[in-house]
Amino acid sequence: MKLILRDKKKDTSDVFSFIFEPEVSVSWKAGQFMQYTLKGSTPDDRGTDRFFTISSAPFEKSIVITTRFNRDKSSTFKEDLLNLKLGSTIDAMGPWGDFVVDYTSKINDLVFIAGGIGITPFRSILMDIYHNNYPIKVTLLYFNNNDEFPYKDEFNEIKDKELLSILYSTNKFSENDITSIKSYKEKQYYVSGPKGFVDLVVDTLHSLGVDNIKKDFFPGY
Ligand SMILES: Cc1cc2nc3c(=O)[nH]c(=O)nc-3n(C[C@H](O)[C@H](O)[C@H](O)COP(=O)(O)OP(=O)(O)OC[C@H]3O[C@@H](n4cnc5c(N)ncnc54)[C@H](O)[C@@H]3O)c2cc1C
Numbered sequence: 192m193k194l195i196l197r198d199k200k201k202d203t204s205d206v207f208s209f210i211f212e213p214e215v216s217v218s219w220k221a222g223q224f225m226q227y228t229l230k231g232s233t234p235d236d237r238g239t240d241r242f243f244t245i246s247s248a249p250f251e252k253s254i255v256i257t258t259r260f261n262r263d264k265s266s267t268f269k270e271d272l273l274n275l276k277l278g279s280t281i282d283a284m285g286p287w288g289d290f291v292v293d294y295t296s297k298i299n300d301l302v303f304i305a306g307g308i309g310i311t312p313f314r315s316i317l318m319d320i321y322h323n324n325y326p327i328k329v330t331l332l333y334f335n336n337n338d339e340f341p342y343k344d345e346f347n348e349i350k351d352k353e354l355l356s357i358l359y360s361t362n363k364f365s366e367n368d369i370t371s372i373k374s375y376k377e378k379q380y381y382v383s384g385p386k387g388f389v390d391l392v393v394d395t396l397h398s399l400g401v402d403n404i405k406k407d408f409f410p411g412y
Contacts, residue, residue, distance in 0.1 A: 192217065193280040194227075194254055199273075203339035206308065208246065208257040209272060211281070221248050221319035222292065222312040222407075225285035227256070231271030237411070241268055244311040244407075245286060248318035254283070257341065259308045259412075290383065290407040292316055294325050298379045298403070302372060303331045304392050306364070306384025312407055313383065314342050321349045330372060331357045334364050334388070364388065366395050376401055383407040 194211035201207055219225075224244045231239075247255035260269055275281070290312050292301065303313045310333060320327050333340060340359055349355070358368070369375050380403055382392045389408040396404055 192283055194283050196275050196277055196279050196281070197253065198277065199275075202257065202341045205260050205262060206257060206339075206341045207260065207273065208255050209275070210247075211254045211256070211283075212252075213254055213283075214280070217254065217286070219245055219249055219286035220288075220291040221315040222290045223286040223288040224290075224312075225254065225283045225287070228282040228284075229268055229271050229275070231274075232267055235267045237266045237268060239268065241411075244288075244315065246311040246314045248315045248322060250322050251318070257308070257311050257314070288407075290381070290405055292320070292327070292381075294327070296379070299325075299327045300378045301327060301329050302375070302378045302380045303329060304364070304368075304380065304382045304384075305331070305333045306388030306392075307335050308341070308412075309382075309384025309388065309407070309409060310341055311383075313381070314345075316381075317346065317349065317355070321355075327354065329355050330378075331355070332360065332364075332368055333357060334360050334362070334384075337361060364392055364395070366399065369395065369399055369401070375399070378403065380404045381406075383409075385409055385412045 193214040197212050198210040224242050226242050228240050243256040246257040305313050382389050386408045389406050
């Protein structure tokens with residue numbers, strides 16, 4: 192399908208969102224991703240295709256890609272994405288993916304753990320939960336290398352003290368981040384971010400005897 196670029200937004204000094212209007216109506220579940228093809232300049236060895244989570248929630252209708260740009264050197268794909276003119280189209284396939292919340296599940300006490308740009312599926316899922324008033328309790332542990340947390344303002348607006356608590360951290364993830372959660376063994380965990388981060392969190396959870404884990408990792412960083 193074709194997606195038409197309608198807007199670009201600078202979320203932090205190195206994170207940008209690209210807002211696309213699909214040419215045909217597309218339905219997806221919060222947390223899913225698509226594959227995008229950008230035929231711009233001569234591609235480098237990483238090629239013309241990328242996977243990105245849809246950071247928007249289904250009720251928002253637009254397909255939004257949110258991604259981090261390397262300060263020194265970006266791939267040709269990212270350079271072309273940044274330079275894409277409003278009104279241009281790109282090709283997309285999908286949506287796919289099972290990093291989604293089962294709203295009918297009996298476990299409605301969730302812990303989301305994000306490393307950096309791994310926040311994108313959680314942005315979609317959180318907006319979906321609060322837009323639809325699902326009675327789901329979420330603890331979000333959000334780790335970032337610096338104190339520019341994408342979506343922080345937006346999360347603070349939807350923050351419902353009964354149902355959502357957020358820890359923002361610029362420290363390295365540690366076991367203590369889990370054990371300080373009350374009844375941590377009884378929750379369903381979702382972990383998203385670069386591979387090294389996801390491996391560290393999942394290994395830590397396993398060592399604490401936690402097995403209710405869904406993971407989504409972003410290669411390429
Ligand atoms: C299911 C899924 C969902 C994803 N969702 C997201 C998402 O929501 N947001 C997101 O940002 N990413 C997401 N990703 C990761 C994304 O697909 C890219 O792999 C990632 O953004 C890196 O992009 P890039 O290769 O364009 O490199 P860049 O981001 O441009 O660069 C990353 C690093 O690689 C180096 N580099 C760049 N080009 C080259 C090259 N040609 N050769 C060697 N080194 C190079 C850079 O210098 C930098 O250090 C997802 C991946 C998957 C599989």
